[in-house]
Amino acid sequence: MATLPEAYKEIPLALKHIIPLDFKSIDSVPDSHAWPKTNINNDIHVQSENIFDEKSISIPVVDLMAPNVEETIGGACQTWGVFRLINHGIPANLVEEVEFQTARLFALPSELKMKVLRSPGGATGYGAPRITPFFPKFMWHEGFTIIGSPLGHARELWPHDYQHFCDVMENYQKQMKALAYKILILMLKSIGVSEEELNWKSSSSSSSSSMAAESESALQLNSFPTCPDPTIAIGLADHTDSMLFTILHQSPTKGLQIFKDGIGWITVPPVAGSFVVNTGDLLHIYSNGKFPSVRHRVLVNKDRHRYSVGFFYGPPSNSRIAPLDKCPIYRSVTVKEFLSLKAKYLTDAISLMKI
Numbered sequence: 001m002a003t004l005p006e007a008y009k010e011i012p013l014a015l016k017h018i019i020p021l022d023f024k025s026i027d028s029v030p031d032s033h034a035w036p037k038t039n040i041n042n043d044i045h046v047q048s049e050n051i052f053d054e055k056s057i058s059i060p061v062v063d064l065m066a067p068n069v070e071e072t073i074g075g076a077c078q079t080w081g082v083f084r085l086i087n088h089g090i091p092a093n094l095v096e097e098v099e100f101q102t103a104r105l106f107a108l109p110s111e112l113k114m115k116v117l118r119s120p121g122g123a124t125g126y127g128a129p130r131i132t133p134f135f136p137k138f139m140w141h142e143g144f145t146i147i148g149s150p151l152g153h154a155r156e157l158w159p160h161d162y163q164h165f166c167d168v169m170e171n172y173q174k175q176m177k178a179l180a181y182k183i184l185i186l187m188l189k190s191i192g193v194s195e196e197e198l199n200w201k202s203s204s205s206s207s208s209s210s211m212a213a214e215s216e217s218a219l220q221l222n223s224f225p226t227c228p229d230p231t232i233a234i235g236l237a238d239h240t241d242s243m244l245f246t247i248l249h250q251s252p253t254k255g256l257q258i259f260k261d262g263i264g265w266i267t268v269p270p271v272a273g274s275f276v277v278n279t280g281d282l283l284h285i286y287s288n289g290k291f292p293s294v295r296h297r298v299l300v301n302k303d304r305h306r307y308s309v310g311f312f313y314g315p316p317s318n319s320r321i322a323p324l325d326k327c328p329i330y331r332s333v334t335v336k337e338f339l340s341l342k343a344k345y346l347t348d349a350i351s352l353m354k355i
């Protein structure tokens, strides 16, 4: 039974921070969603892979089948906190189906989506980004969060036709969990930590498949509707992800940007067959600051509706994360406590962990 939702119960959100705009019903950007232009127009667009020059900068590529994968993952995590993952073994038709079901969900009328609205202290269902209360303007985004089975919500949305949606989302989460565990082990090996040293591994775990089960994760379906004026709207404002890392699928429309010190915002365009993996806060703490928690955001588009699907992977929420280092710069923290602090203080949560 997932305990992740418990972390959010303590800090209930106001309904105005949960209910997304009915994007289909409007033809201009309302003041509530209009950001100052300077917040948005400082981006660098990446043109192609593996070329580093003034015009095109690309994130590292990690081939999961390559013999030196541990080294490339380690390098990418330490210097970028983000990489493009290829040869990951997730079937393309499953990813396509997840994207199709995502688009199908968000295409439903607003009244129907409101039936599965996230509750003020809830973790799953339909709603605006969790980071909404921290910003003066609203985001051009609607999301749907799944933890485990989406059955209850799917039944509300499609009373006679919910099973396929559930099967697809459950199968995807199962496969992503196994993939995430492989990635985690490689990340940790790269900083000298063995599989046996994983400090939230339960003592009853004996095989790697049961250790892989020692995790908690959430699937975040994101929808960024077409926007009448993308120069003043933002899909997702500057944030870091809270868990260990995120495995992201993007529909074929660019929007994601990561922030790189000394360079600025860099666009990470979708590339068919690959995922974007980005580090999160818990990995930053666990690696004792060796891996940054990468800042990222999403821009919107005038004529293409963009979707993305993020798989957030973390340790069980009742487990304790402690930096694996003789000289820790962060104190130990339970996952649940950290998520509560993040919900309260957003970016300042990490600095509260400093020893």
Ligand SMILES: O=C(O)CCC(=O)C(=O)O
Pocket (backbone or CB within 6 Å): 220, 222, 236, 241, 248, 250, 255, 256, 296, 297, 298, 307, 308, 309, 310
């Ligand atoms: O849509 C994207 O590319 C990124 C989504 C994201 O940052 C998130 O869901 O936390």
Ligand SMILES: [Fe+2]
Pocket (backbone or CB within 6 Å): 239, 240, 241, 296
């Ligand atoms: Fe994110």
